Amino acid sequence: MTSDDKDLREHQAKAAGLQILAAVSFNDAGARALRQSFKMLSGHPSACLHLVHVVEGAGGDLERQEEALRVLPAKLERFVARVAQGEGYDLTRLPTWSHVRLGDPADTIRQVARDYEVDLLVVGTKGRKGISKALLGSVAEALLRDGRIPVLLAHENKIHEIPATVFPDEKRAVEEGRDSYAPRVYRSTLIDAWRSFGRPTNPFN
16 A cells, blocks of 8 residues: 555545545546536535546556556646636645556446545546437446446536426516516416426525
């Protein structure tokens, strides 16, 4: 066990916060996984962020392994710093540990998650139009199908493309020419009430 591993184990023994592992590839999918992790870790001062990048198929090529382990940690650090800067996220907010490994991506990511007892694994996807191997990616699919580790798929956020529900009071506000509405109690028909089912009629605070 290296001194870094020892420091990490000691931190995790003291921390009661969220432990997230982000699988980082140097592409849009890896950036999405990072951005989602940053959002989830905001407001968790005792949390810990793990970053894992896996070099696939190094096998017994010692020269390639040495090159990867020499160059990639710094490349990973620069990539993460660039994404964090774009999100306005301060990486000094919480402990961040990077893991550059050699081997099968899914198996290696799964092993890192187990070794450091993470609470959640965040994986970026190649697309957003369905959970298929072509769009999801074979690594994300394998981790999702495993079923032993909670996995969050970081899709590109296109939620604005989904039409929002038009509630009765919104429709009435538009018809009356008002710019906004803030009803505390709905005065609507039974049909309108069913359409708005699930929406609170009063704020909690």
